[in-house]
Structures are given as structure tokens and as C-alpha cells.
Amino acid sequence: MTDITDLGIADIRNGVRAGTFSAREVATAFNARVADAKALNAFLIDTPEHALAAADAIDAKRAAGEDLPIMAGVPIGMKDLFCTVGVEARAASEILNGFKPTYESTVSQKLWDAGAGMLGKLNMDQFAMGSSNETSAFGNVISPWRRNDGGNAPLAPGGSSGGSAAAVSARLCPAATGTDTGGSIRQPAAFVGISGIKPTYGRCSRWGVIAFASSLDQAGPMARDVRDCAIMLEAMSGFDPKDSTSLDLPVPQWEAGLSSNLKGKRVGIPSEYRMDGMNAEIAAIWDQAADWLRDAGAEIVEVSLPHTRYALPAYYIIAPAEASSNLARYDGVRYGQRTLPDGAGLQDMYAATRAAGFGAEVKRRIMIGTYVLSAGFYDAYYTQAQKVRALIARDFAQVWDKCDVLLAPTAPSAAFGLGENSEDPIAMYLNDVFAVPASLAGLPAMSVPGGLDSQGLPLGLQIIGKPLDEQGVLNAGLAIEERAGFTARPAQWW
Numbered sequence: 440m441t442d443i444t445d446l447g448i449a450d451i452r453n454g455v456r457a458g459t460f461s462a463r464e465v466a467t468a469f470n471a472r473v474a475d476a477k478a479l480n481a482f483l484i485d486t487p488e489h490a491l492a493a494a495d496a497i498d499a500k501r502a503a504g505e506d507l508p509i510m511a512g513v514p515i516g517m518k519d520l521f522c523t524v525g526v527e528a529r530a531a532s533e534i535l536n537g538f539k540p541t542y543e544s545t546v547s548q549k550l551w552d553a554g555a556g557m558l559g560k561l562n563m564d565q566f567a568m569g570s571s572n573e574t575s576a577f578g579n580v581i582s583p584w585r586r587n588d589g590g591n592a593p594l595a596p597g598g599s600s601g602g603s604a605a606a607v608s609a610r611l612c613p614a615a616t617g618t619d620t621g622g623s624i625r626q627p628a629a630f631v632g633i634s635g636i637k638p639t640y641g642r643c644s645r646w647g648v649i650a651f652a653s654s655l656d657q658a659g660p661m662a663r664d665v666r667d668c669a670i671m672l673e674a675m676s677g678f679d680p681k682d683s684t685s686l687d688l689p690v691p692q693w694e695a696g697l698s699s700n701l702k703g704k705r706v707g708i709p710s711e712y713r714m715d716g717m718n719a720e721i722a723a724i725w726d727q728a729a730d731w732l733r734d735a736g737a738e739i740v741e742v743s744l745p746h747t748r749y750a751l752p753a754y755y756i757i758a759p760a761e762a763s764s765n766l767a768r769y770d771g772v773r774y775g776q777r778t779l780p781d782g783a784g785l786q787d788m789y790a791a792t793r794a795a796g797f798g799a800e801v802k803r804r805i806m807i808g809t810y811v812l813s814a815g816f817y818d819a820y821y822t823q824a825q826k827v828r829a830l831i832a833r834d835f836a837q838v839w840d841k842c843d844v845l846l847a848p849t850a851p852s853a854a855f856g857l858g859e860n861s862e863d864p865i866a867m868y869l870n871d872v873f874a875v876p877a878s879l880a881g882l883p884a885m886s887v888p889g890g891l892d893s894q895g896l897p898l899g900l901q902i903i904g905k906p907l908d909e910q911g912v913l914n915a916g917l918a919i920e921e922r923a924g925f926t927a928r929p930a931q932w933w
Contacts (some may be wrong), residue, residue, distance in 0.1 A: 688907070
């Protein structure tokens with residue numbers, strides 16, 4: 440029999456339903472896998488008892504002849520941004536050490552209700568600020584992939600959902616939650632050869648998710664393939680009255696609607712994404728993907744998104760501005776770490792706690808955000824960035840008259856080595872150049888693996904869709920997945 444840890448969501452759920460194996464057997468196998476992979480530093484906290492308890496509940500339901508839910512018996516990894524009752528949620532930051540929520544995030548509760556269990560909390564860039572998982576206060580995640588050049592340099596798994604990406608790729612869990620503010624599901628998925636989708640802003644509740652930039656943050660699934668993403672997204676989505684930005688709409692049956700037949704569909708190729716000095720291998724796999732979608736029945740059309748060039752600078756004004764406001768609540772008074780020098784007053788405690796608790800990248804973004812929101816600079820920077828955001832959203836709205844989905848690269852390169860970009864924040868921010876526009880517009884977007892580069896590393900392809908058209912995005916992703924035939928996986932070294 441195939442090793443249980445090689446199975447994804449659909450195969451595990453179907454196997455549990457058929458009685459091929461029990462949910463406890465699945466949880467036990469993945470718990471052991473997590474325990475044996477500490478070298479990756481993907482999990483910050485292991486919760487084997489949670490996975491086993493959820494599994495036992497599913498096995499009891501099956502024994503009683505009850506219908507099993509959509510993710511019955513599937514143990515998952517939970518990004519450390521999601522609040523989970525009684526289990527630390529630290530956003531990979533020292534400032535939240537010791538914070539054990541007394542409440543459950545809406546997304547995680549929906550997943551537990553759908554039959555999933557939790558293997559543990561996953562490492563990430565601190566407060567979701569980063570593209571390489573090197574800003575975590577608890578050490579960087581190491582990608583399970585290695586270059587084929589004979590070297591053994593550790594690679595970045597992408598960020599901020601680097602722990603989620605590494606864990607799914609290394610078969611530590613069949614799927615994991617991620618959050619995407621400017622590409623933090625899609626870019627790491629591309630780096631490690633898995634699939635991940637950011638749904639339309641508002642599809643998944645943000646309640647109980649530690650905030651970075653509230654108008655951009657959106658939860659989504661990271662999994663082995665497109666079908667598994669569809670299943671998990673269906674479980675995660677839905678209206679939540681506790682989140683004022685939650686969309687009061689029914690959740691479509693995305694798994695049932697999957698089809699790789701794109702006859703009658705038009706796929707747009709945005710000319711602005713073909714940048715000067717573009718990586719030749721990225722350009723080649725992009726052209727190949729267009730041929731694959733044409734083979735699936737789609738018409739390929741050239742389109743223009745003229746304000747794309749302004750997306751990255753606008754994002755790095757808006758996101759830090761919102762972060763500076765959201766992170767003001769971490770002051771050492773109510774929860775988390777407190778640093779209190781001898782004889783210090785309240786203001787001294789605030790300063791000392793934040794200085795000790797926040798990492799360098801978080802401090803950088805707080806300072807940028809505070810600056811662009813300050814008197815005299817608000818109109819010059821923040822207001823202008825919001826105007827640019829509106830123009831970017833308008834570009835997308837106009838392009839839907841010409842196409843149904845857009846095809847683009849996910850990231851400008853394959854995975855880079857740990858430390859290669861960490862000293863240059865601008866180089867690091869450029870990793871988000873293809874992902875940020877869809878985030879600013881609140882659109883559904885997905886990364887699927889398209890192939891390997893000359894160094895044997897995965898390259899991701901991005902599908903961007905109309906608002907609320909996750910089905911169209913998933914279907915185009917499935918068409919690529921079927922034709923790419925991507926089955927590569929990292930050789931185990933950990």
C-alpha cells in the first residue's frame with residue numbers, strides 16, 4: 440500500500456470513508472513524520488494530541504454510520520497567525536511569547552467542523568512580514584529542496600507562509616493554512632512545487648487571524664494539488680458576522696465544479712508582466728503554460744494592465760501603514776512579552792517591550808508605516824498610494840471584457856539561498872512583483888507548479904481571476920496541472 444503520508448486531502452478523506460484505513464492511522468503516521476523532521480524547522484509547536492482526538496471523533500462517526508464531513512480524517516498544519524484555543528499563537532514573534540488564545544479563529548473552527556485535525560503550528564515570517572521565512576524569531580525554515588549542482592546550500596521556502604509550504608512539500612502534512620497579504624501563499628507555493636490559492640478578499644473570515652494589513656490579508660489553503668486546494672477552500676470559506684469585511688454569500692461547491700475543459704474561455708497574457716531582464720526560464724515556462732491552456736480549449740489574448748508598474752511601491756506604502764496601526768496593540772500590557780527595566784515608567788515599558796519583542800523587519804515596516812501616515816506626509820504618500828490602488832483595480836475590471844482569467848508567473852525566480860537577499864530589503868520586496876497586483880485588487884489568484892528549472896527547482900505559474908470566480912481560477916490551474924504532469928518532489932535529506 441502507498442505510504443499514508445504520500446496521500447493528499449482527497450485520497451485521505453476517501454480512504455477514511457471507505458475504511459481503507461482509520462483516521463487514527465493517518466494522524467499517527469503524520470505525527471511521526473512531523474517528529475522526524477525537526478531539521479526543517481517548519482513546525483514551531485507540535486500538537487499530536489489534537490490530531491489524534493479529531494481522528495478518533497471521525498472514526499467514531501464512521502463506526503456509528505454517520506455521514507462524514509468534507510475533510511474527514513485529514514490532519515493539517517496551522518500557520519502561526521491563526522488563534523487556536525489553548526495553543527500558543529505567536530505570529531513567529533517574541534512579543535507574543537506565552538499568548539494562548541481563549542478563542543478559536545473562524546477559519547480554524549470551520550476546518551475542525553469539517554473533520555480536520557491539527558498537527559501543530561507552523562513557522563512563518565514574523566507577523567507575515569517577509570518573503571523568505573528568515574524574519575521568524577524562532578529561526579528560519581529550510582526548504583526541503585536542494586539545487587542539483589552538487590552543492591548543499593540551504594534554500595528559502597518563500598514567505599511568509601514558508602513553514603506551511605515546506606511542511607506540505609516535505610509530506611509532513613497533506614495540507615496547511617496560509618495567509619496572503621501580497622503573495623504569501625502563492626510565492627512559497629511556487630518555491631516548493633505545491634499549489635496554493637488566495638481567494639477573493641472576504642471569502643475567508645479574518646476573525647481570529649493575527650493582523651498584518653487588514654485590507655489585504657486573506658487566508659487560503661496550501662496543498663499538494665488543485666483538487667485538494669478546492670476541497671480545503673470550501674471548508675474554510677463562508678460568511679462570518681464577526682468580520683465586517685466577510686462576504687455574505689453562499690460557498691460554491693468548488694470540488695464538484697472542477698473541469699479542465701476551457702473551451703470558450705479566454706486567457707489574458709498581461710504585457711506589463713514581461714519585464715526587462717526577466718529570467719529566461721520563467722519566461723519559457725510562462726509561454727509553455729499558454730500553450731497548455733490553448734490545448735485545453737482556451738483562446739490566448741494579449742492584454743494590458745498599465746498601472747502594474749506602480750503596484751509594488753503602492754503596496755509597500757499601504758501595507759506598512761496598516762501594520763503600524765495593527766501592531767500598536769502589542770505593548771506589554773495585556774498579553775505576550777513584557778520588558779520592564781528597573782525604575783521604568785509606562786512609556787519606558789512600551790519602548791523596551793517593543794524594542795525587545797519585534798524583529799528588525801517588523802520595526803522597519805512599522806517605521807515606514809508611521810512615517811507615511813504622519814502629518815505632512817499622509818497626502819503625499821498614503822493618499823496617493825490608495826489612488827494608485829484604485830487605478831490598479833480599475834485596470835483589472837476593464838480587462839475582464841477581454842478575458843476570463845489571466846496567466847502570469849508567480850515569482851521572478853526559483854527559490855534562492857538563505858541569506859542571499861536578506862541584507863537587501865529592496866531585493867527581497869521584488870519577490871512580490873507578480874503577486875502584489877492581485878492582492879491590491881482583492882482578486883482570487885492561484886499558483887500551480889509548472890516544471891523545474893536547470894537547477895532542479897520548482898517554477899510556479901499564476902492564474903488570476905475575476906472577483907468571486909475561484910472556480911475559473913481552479914479550473915485553469917487544473918488544466919495546467921494535468922498538462923504539466925508535475926510529479927517532482929524533494930529528495931529526503933532531513
